[in-house]
Amino acid sequence: MSEDSWAVAVDVQEATNPSTQVSLKVTNVSKSHIKHGLTNLLIVQKTENGDSKREAEKVDLAEQSLLNKLIRRSLVRNRNQVEVLQRDPTSPLYSVKTFEELRLKPELLKGVYNLGFNRPSRIQENALPMMLAQPPQNLIAQSQSGTGKTAAFSLAMLSHVNPDNKWTQCLCIAPTYELALQIGQVIEQMGALCPDVKLAYGIRGNRLERGVKLQEQIVIGTPGTVLDWCTKYKLIDPKKITMFVLDEADVMIATQGHRDQSIRIHRQLTKDCQMLLFSATFEDSVWRFAEQVVPDPNIIRLKREEETLDTIKQFYVLCREKEDKFTALCNLYGSLTIAQAMIFCHTRKMAAWLTANLTKEGHQVALLSGEMTVEQRAAVIDRFRNGKEKVLVTTNVCSRGIDVEQVSLVVNFDLPVDMDGNADNETYLHRIGRTGRFGRRGFAVNMVDSKHSMDVINQIEMHFNRRITKLDTSNLEEMENLIS
Ligand SMILES: Nc1ncnc2c1ncn2[C@@H]1O[C@H](COP(=O)(O)OP(=O)(O)OP(=O)(O)O)[C@@H](O)[C@H]1O
Ligand SMILES: [Mg+2]
Numbered sequence: 248m249s250e251d252s253w254a255v256a257v258d259v260q261e262a263t264n265p266s267t268q269v270s271l272k273v274t275n276v277s278k279s280h281i282k283h284g285l286t287n288l289l290i291v292q293k294t295e296n297g298d299s300k301r302e303a304e305k306v307d308l309a310e311q312s313l314l315n316k317l318i319r320r321s322l323v324r325n326r327n328q329v330e331v332l333q334r335d336p337t338s339p340l341y342s343v344k345t346f347e348e349l350r351l352k353p354e355l356l357k358g359v360y361n362l363g364f365n366r367p368s369r370i371q372e373n374a375l376p377m378m379l380a381q382p383p384q385n386l387i388a389q390s391q392s393g394t395g396k397t398a399a400f401s402l403a404m405l406s407h408v409n410p411d412n413k414w415t416q417c418l419c420i421a422p423t424y425e426l427a428l429q430i431g432q433v434i435e436q437m438g439a440l441c442p443d444v445k446l447a448y449g450i451r452g453n454r455l456e457r458g459v460k461l462q463e464q465i466v467i468g469t470p471g472t473v474l475d476w477c478t479k480y481k482l483i484d485p486k487k488i489t490m491f492v493l494d495e496a497d498v499m500i501a502t503q504g505h506r507d508q509s510i511r512i513h514r515q516l517t518k519d520c521q522m523l524l525f526s527a528t529f530e531d532s533v534w535r536f537a538e539q540v541v542p543d544p545n546i547i548r549l550k551r552e553e554e555t556l557d558t559i560k561q562f563y564v565l566c567r568e569k570e571d572k573f574t575a576l577c578n579l580y581g582s583l584t585i586a587q588a589m590i591f592c593h594t595r596k597m598a599a600w601l602t603a604n605l606t607k608e609g610h611q612v613a614l615l616s617g618e619m620t621v622e623q624r625a626a627v628i629d630r631f632r633n634g635k636e637k638v639l640v641t642t643n644v645c646s647r648g649i650d651v652e653q654v655s656l657v658v659n660f661d662l663p664v665d666m667d668g669n670a671d672n673e674t675y676l677h678r679i680g681r682t683g684r685f686g687r688r689g690f691a692v693n694m695v696d697s698k699h700s701m702d703v704i705n706q707i708e709m710h711f712n713r714r715i716t717k718l719d720t721s722n723l724e725e726m727e728n729l730i731s
């Protein structure tokens with residue numbers, strides 16, 4: 248045993264089952280492992296004569312078993328939660344109106360019910376009347392992650408188009424290929440009973456004949472391809488677009504590449520084209536810019552303290568360095584797979600390293616990062632959505648909009664930081680928002696491996712005025728109280 252390893256034996260009361268007294272023997276672990284609770288534990292059961300009889304069984308570490316239990320419990324609890332939340336005035340899902348009262352066309356009303364939606368969420372209830380008003384009104388709308396913004400603007404587009412006109416009337420752009428595909432799928436499902444309304448995907452890899460105008464009334468895509476379709480390939484006449492939707496609008500107008508393309512598309516539209524901007528986050532500077540670009544908008548804006556969801560519990564785990572974080576993650580593997588998990592890394596290189604090492608340890612994980620071909624990306628997200636892979640390692644490419652309802656755990660293997668190393672609060676909010684969809688409960692675990700990353704956690708806490716709790720596995724009882 249190395250100098251900085253200890254052997255300890257401790258008596259603990261099993262947190263969730265007070266009747267079973269067990270003693271836990273921790274063998275051959277480093278001091279840092281003990282400090283951070285990153286240990287594998289061996290159960291040592293006391294026999295009647297007081298001797299310790301080691302059971303050969305190796306059990307999961309405390310962190311893992313407790314998280315497992317809690318995730319399972321919260322999955323069970325979820326069943327009636329949406330209905331309860333939709334009656335709670337403090338919830339973002341609260342509504343006073345029904346879909347009927349929102350005056351949707353009968354075929355769209357059926358489409359909504361076919362998707363299993365019973366009542367609108369707050370954003371759907373508030374935004375839909377504004378988006379469908381005559382004369383058309385512009386809208387900049389903010390609503391928490393997973394509260395149904397997609398359905399809100401999809402219903403607006405489906406209501407808006409005239410199916411008899413065989414040209415593109417609505418344009419919707421989103422920052423990533425996966426998100427554009429996902430939005431298109433929602434529109435297709437919701438509009439299943441509107442057979443005359445057609446949709447085209449303006450995404451990489453979808454090559455169409457130059458100069459032949461599209462007949463599809465709705466185009467959903469990413470900014471680069473959509474710009475090409477409007478300008479280079481002339482598949483869309485921008486002057487005939489009467490509704491322009493930007494999903495994840497803050498990133499579309501704040502990050503350089505997207506902004507240039509979005510602005511170039513926007514410039515070709517007529518002044519009367521209705522503009523609808525949606526996101527869960529709008530930094531103050533982005534908000535000011537959006538108000539300049541969008542004439543006379545209606546505004547739905549959250550207060551800072553409303554941006555985070557109570558249903559997502561946030562934690563951090565102290566680790567020493569990359570390898571330590573890796574050990575912690577391996578220990579958490581059981582929890583990751585209970586429902587599904589997404590693990591975020593800062594770079595493609597780190598995501599590839601992590602995937603390779605988890606695979607080497609025998610864990611089954613999928614990787615999605617920006618350099619993969621679009622076919623590979625589509626296949627990976629499809630398999631993850633269908634639960635074929637339970638754990639997805641990814642970069643910020645999947646931080647926004649991706650909606651996989653079974654995701655109960657998000658791990659920030661690397662914390663989200665900007666170019667200067669400061670907390671990227673918006674990305675943090677979007678990443679943890681991949682769990683806790685539409686009232687479900689979720690867990691977010693942040694790996695902290697340096698003083699700098701602890702500072703980042705503190706900055707995020709201050710920004711949202713929310714506590715991120717230390718997951719300290721040395722005190723099971725306290726952990727149980729914190730998490731439940
Ligand atoms: N009225 C509703 N009733 C029940 N479920 C709904 C309703 N509206 C939306 N949902 C479901 O809620 C989930 C989240 O919706 P959506 O992806 O639109 O969230 P979002 O607000 O766009 O979140 P994000 O900010 O992360 O992009 C989806 O699975 C969707 O099917
Ligand atoms: Mg969305």
